[in-house]
Amino acid sequence: MHLKEKLENRQARIGVIGLGYVGLPLAVEFARAGFDVTGFDVDESKVSELNAGRSYILDVRSEDVANCVNAGKLRATTEMSKLGEMDAVDICVPTPLRKTKDPDMSYVVSAAEQIARYLHPGMLIVLESTTYPGTTAEVLQPMFEARGLTVGKDFYLAFSPERVDPANEKFNTRNTPKVVGGTTPVCSDVAAALYSAAVDTVVPVSSTQVAEMVKLLENTFRAVNIGLVNEIALMSHRMNIDVWEVIDAAKTKPFGFMPFYPGPGLGGHCIPIDPFYLSWKAKQSGFECRFIELAGHVNGSMPEYVVERISEALNTKKKAINGARIHLFGIAYKKDVSDMRESPALDILQLLHRRGAELSYTDPYVPSLQEGEVCLQSIAEDAVDGIDCAVIATDHKGFNYAAMPGRFPLVVDTRNALKGNAATNIFRL
Numbered sequence: 012m013h014l015k016e017k018l019e020n021r022q023a024r025i026g027v028i029g030l031g032y033v034g035l036p037l038a039v040e041f042a043r044a045g046f047d048v049t050g051f052d053v054d055e056s057k058v059s060e061l062n063a064g065r066s067y068i069l070d071v072r073s074e075d076v077a078n079c080v081n082a083g084k085l086r087a088t089t090e091m092s093k094l095g096e097m098d099a100v101d102i103c104v105p106t107p108l109r110k111t112k113d114p115d116m117s118y119v120v121s122a123a124e125q126i127a128r129y130l131h132p133g134m135l136i137v138l139e140s141t142t143y144p145g146t147t148a149e150v151l152q153p154m155f156e157a158r159g160l161t162v163g164k165d166f167y168l169a170f171s172p173e174r175v176d177p178a179n180e181k182f183n184t185r186n187t188p189k190v191v192g193g194t195t196p197v198c199s200d201v202a203a204a205l206y207s208a209a210v211d212t213v214v215p216v217s218s219t220q221v222a223e224m225v226k227l228l229e230n231t232f233r234a235v236n237i238g239l240v241n242e243i244a245l246m247s248h249r250m251n252i253d254v255w256e257v258i259d260a261a262k263t264k265p266f267g268f269m270p271f272y273p274g275p276g277l278g279g280h281c282i283p284i285d286p287f288y289l290s291w292k293a294k295q296s297g298f299e300c301r302f303i304e305l306a307g308h309v310n311g312s313m314p315e316y317v318v319e320r321i322s323e324a325l326n327t328k329k330k331a332i333n334g335a336r337i338h339l340f341g342i343a344y345k346k347d348v349s350d351m352r353e354s355p356a357l358d359i360l361q362l363l364h365r366r367g368a369e370l371s372y373t374d375p376y377v378p379s380l381q382e383g384e385v386c387l388q389s390i391a392e393d394a395v396d397g398i399d400c401a402v403i404a405t406d407h408k409g410f411n412y413a414a415m416p417g418r419f420p421l422v423v424d425t426r427n428a429l430k431g432n433a434a435t436n437i438f439r440l
């Protein structure tokens with residue numbers, strides 16, 4: 012039976028490599044669509060959690076994992092040889108940056124090496140990890156064709172960017188349209204058949220390069236617009252204008268404007284990283300991505316600016332950062348998630364530590380942290396006492412924001428969580 016037919020009647024066996032924020036929800040969605048799904052990960056703890064029917068990602072309910080596992084539709088393994096039993100494989104491994112801001116392709120290459128070992132005729136491979144345009148054609152295709160099989164004829168290859176937005180209550184894997192670009196038209200067709208089974212809307216594009224670029228445009232769009240609004244925030248502060256009031260009024264325009272909000276900087280595994288995949292690749296064609304570099308510069312300077320605001324706040328009480336007891340509310344990179352990768356709150360902690368502050372924090376999603384020399388445990392919100400300055404670094408739901416200006420001598424609010432509160436001890440961005 013041809014793979015497309017197997018996909019349409021749910022007889023295809025699906026493998027998902029990398030069971031993290033992207034791979035786990037995807038594996039569950041395929042299993043819920045009726046496929047037989049095997050998740051592959053090098054992390055044994057994730058594999059045993061999944062096999063025990065437990066979710067370790069906030070957006071995925073343990074009940075859904077358990078239902079799929081108990082129905083025999085979902086399992087996980089560290090045993091890569093099982094890839095040989097798969098009809099279709101999705102690659103969802105990390106794509107971080109090296110210290111030099113060059114792409115670190117080692118995870119993708121290692122996953123592709125494993126697939127190449129077990130590649131067989133009729134197999135579909137889809138790369139989902141965010142990466143520079145050309146990765147699928149220049150890195151993956153030669154690795155697979157070196158096995159003597161021809162793409163579009165003997166096996167199928169495609170790129171389909173993941174668009175998961177952690178903690179988004181409205182959009183999830185199923186109802187977020189999925190862009191798919193194949194190496195050949197047949198590859199696109201087969202990959203579209205895979206996703207049509209589990210995702211409401213599939214958006215085919217003409218090539219893997221276009222699909223790769225779509226994701227980078229989306230994330231660069233966010234990085235640049237956040238950079239712009241952060242610069243407007245710095246400018247407004249200098250001009251004594253409330254940037255939050257400006258944005259609230261500007262967003263009443265029903266066309267041609269989309270609100271972005273200032274903050275302490277970019278975080279997570281996507282927005283601070285992915286645009287640099289694009290600028291790295293563009294440089295190889297002699298093209299300099301000025302917007303990306305500039306946005307990176309402005310966004311990267313925001314933790315320093317927050318520390319400046321903390322310093323200004325303490326100054327009103329004739330205090331220095333050195334020796335001050337400073338407490339951060341929220342460490343995760345955005346509200347209501349536990350992910351603290353690239354979180355600007357960690358940069359703020361480091362900067363304050365170097366200046367001699369005594370630090371503590373509260374984050375219900377992050378029980379403890381180790382960042383350089385800073386090693387802390389989250390303390391309950393009610394137990395926070397005797398501090399000189401509270402810093403709202405992440406606006407998780409559930410913090411008692413209204414009480415903060417009364418409880419603490421100074422509050423630095425980087426997220427406008429205290430919107431409308433006129434207390435004079437609040438320092439906004």
Ligand SMILES: NC(=O)c1ccc[n+]([C@@H]2O[C@H](COP(=O)([O-])OP(=O)(O)OC[C@H]3O[C@@H](n4cnc5c(N)ncnc54)[C@H](O)[C@@H]3O)[C@@H](O)[C@H]2O)c1
Nearest residue numbers: 029030031032033052053054103104106121122140141173
């Ligand atoms: N997190 C997001 O919100 C998000 C959104 C869209 C796209 N993405 C992209 O998706 C990709 C994955 O991101 P993530 O956040 O899910 O990462 P993650 O770190 O949460 O998960 C990746 C998983 O891959 C596993 N892994 C690493 N190397 C492996 C290998 N060789 N074989 C098997 N497993 C391996 C890791 O153990 C980990 O469990 C990245 O390219 C990222 O940019 C992430």
